[in-house]
Amino acid sequence: MAAVRIDQVRIVLGEILQWKFPADAVLSRWLRANPKLGARDRGEVAEAVFDVLRHLRRYRQFAESGSGPAARRLAILGLASVFDRSVLDTGLSEAEQHWLEHVLRIDVKSLSRAVRDSLPDWLDERLSTLHDADALIQALNAPAPLDVRVNPLKADRAEMLELLRNGAAARYSPEATPYSPWGIRMQGRPPINRWPMFEKGEIEVQDEGSQILAALVAPKRGEMIIDYCAGAGGKTLLLGALMRSTGRLYAFDVSAARLARAKPRFARSGLSNIVPVVINPDNDQRVKRLRGKAHRVLVDAPCSGLGTLRRNPDLKWRQHPDSLVELREMQASILRQASRCVAPGGRLVYATCSVLPEENEEQIEAFLADNPEFSLLDASTIVVDRCKNLTLQGPYLSMRPDVHNTDGFFAAVMERNKTSSVESTIPQGKDKLVDQPAPAKEAATDEPGALPQAGLAEDSASLDD
Numbered sequence: 001m002a003a004v005r006i007d008q009v010r011i012v013l014g015e016i017l018q019w020k021f022p023a024d025a026v027l028s029r030w031l032r033a034n035p036k037l038g039a040r041d042r043g044e045v046a047e048a049v050f051d052v053l054r055h056l057r058r059y060r061q062f063a064e065s066g067s068g069p070a071a072r073r074l075a076i077l078g079l080a081s082v083f084d085r086s087v088l089d090t091g092l093s094e095a096e097q098h099w100l101e102h103v104l105r106i107d108v109k110s111l112s113r114a115v116r117d118s119l120p121d122w123l124d125e126r127l128s129t130l131h132d133a134d135a136l137i138q139a140l141n142a143p144a145p146l147d148v149r150v151n152p153l154k155a156d157r158a159e160m161l162e163l164l165r166n167g168a169a170a171r172y173s174p175e176a177t178p179y180s181p182w183g184i185r186m187q188g189r190p191p192i193n194r195w196p197m198f199e200k201g202e203i204e205v206q207d208e209g210s211q212i213l214a215a216l217v218a219p220k221r222g223e224m225i226i227d228y229c230a231g232a233g234g235k236t237l238l239l240g241a242l243m244r245s246t247g248r249l250y251a252f253d254v255s256a257a258r259l260a261r262a263k264p265r266f267a268r269s270g271l272s273n274i275v276p277v278v279i280n281p282d283n284d285q286r287v288k289r290l291r292g293k294a295h296r297v298l299v300d301a302p303c304s305g306l307g308t309l310r311r312n313p314d315l316k317w318r319q320h321p322d323s324l325v326e327l328r329e330m331q332a333s334i335l336r337q338a339s340r341c342v343a344p345g346g347r348l349v350y351a352t353c354s355v356l357p358e359e360n361e362e363q364i365e366a367f368l369a370d371n372p373e374f375s376l377l378d379a380s381t382i383v384v385d386r387c388k389n390l391t392l393q394g395p396y397l398s399m400r401p402d403v404h405n406t407d408g409f410f411a412a413v414m415e416r417n418k419t420s421s422v423e424s425t426i427p428q429g430k431d432k433l434v435d436q437p438a439p440a441k442e443a444a445t446d447e448p449g450a451l452p453q454a455g456l457a458e459d460s461a462s463l464d465d
């Protein structure tokens with residue numbers, strides 16, 4: 001068995017290490033091409049492959065000694081984290097057994113941090129400037145639990161927990177997440193997309209940090225909300241449920257393929273207030289029609305994803321300082337364009353799943369310097385409404401795997417002055433306003449039984465007008 005497994009891991013790694021496609025896409029494709037493999041086989045291959053991606057720099061250094069193809073030695077090192085030595089040894093030659101024994105005895109503390117924790121030099125440098133960098137780096141290198149959340153329109157968390165604990169999911173140790181009131185955390189790799197509660201739209205996969213973002217956007221019933229970078233709809237779904245499927249929730253994205261992936265999720269969720277729209281990145285007429293109209297605009301910006309290394313360890317090898325420069329420009333441009341849709345008194349929420357200040361705090365500081373009609377709000381006072389146990393340092397939502405056991409996640413909330421004119425943000429001669437701005441109305445209460453807010457979205461800001 002070990003010999004077969006080594007070969008399987010070597011083949012998958014061989015393709016991933018060409019860096020043409022994301023690791024999870026390569027792995028899924030390989031698993032689809034090998035449908036006869038059982039759940040245990042799949043789990044072992046996936047675990048070993050991801051272990052190698054997490055520790056690639058260290059393992060490559062270890063693989064310099066020994067003989068035979070380097071990819072095989074990497075596969076052996078990955079499987080050493082999955083199998084007992086006695087099982088693994090049955091697939092190894094005597095020379096390989098000696099080599100493995102030798103490299104596993106190396107004191108990793110004697111290695112430089114970049115090698116020990118397997119970071120490219122540029123990333124080691126950047127992360128080393130962050131508070132408590134060692135703890136952060138180690139947490140980013142550990143596997144993540146699986147977070148799901150209940151759909152508040154269809155399920156209650158306590159009841160769902162009860163159901164999971166008393167069924168086949170019990171072996172994944174389901175627990176309530178500490179901060180999000182909707183989250184359930186499980187260990188291992190539960191096949192949740194085959195569970196009936198998933199098919200019925202009662203639960204969805206979502207990291208707790210992303211769930212908290214919805215609490216920070218804090219949409220209300222009847223409002224008009226724009227999820228400007230909706231992608232496959234992860235954030236849209238919870239926003240729509242918090243609006244109790246009232247008002248209008250635009251799901252914008254430039255990628256038709258990503259929005260198409262969101263559609264089955266929207267269908268499962270039972271939400272009827274979502275309007276998906278594929279937009280052009282520049283001068284989209286439909287975006288212009290919403291200028292100054294939205295109560296809340298969420299920009300879940302394209303980012304390096306370096307906060308999600310627990311789940312996507314290949315990102316540290318796929319990212320590059322040059323791609324970061326491009327991303328920063330794109331983030332600033334999307335933020336600028338999305339901000340124009342915010343109504344006076346409305347809020348703009350910027351989020352990334354990065355831990356790098358250049359994609360986070362520095363973007364916000366630059367935006368606020370250029371857009372004085374926006375001011376920064378204190379995230380902790382907003383989020384505490386729903387996430388009672390979460391205390392934040394400073395004005396931002398800043399989640400870390402070493403502190404909160406979530407992905408690395410950042411968000412900032414900015415409010416447009418109630419008296420600001422929408423034109424003031426638009427450079428002269430460009431982007432003539434199509435509609436007059438509508439002031440954001442007082443937030444309607446989100447309590448059950450409250451009347452939906454008068455139809456700002458329906459009345460004055462429909463894309464179908």
Ligand SMILES: C[S@@+](CC[C@H](N)C(=O)[O-])C[C@H]1O[C@@H](n2cnc3c(N)ncnc32)[C@H](O)[C@@H]1O
Nearest residue numbers: 229230231232233234235253254255281300302
């Ligand atoms: C971090 S992902 C969004 C993830 C999504 N919100 C979710 O929760 O599943 C960023 C998204 O921004 C989209 N994007 C890139 N450029 C954009 C632009 N100029 N305007 C709107 N969306 C854009 C990408 O296609 C991508 O889907």
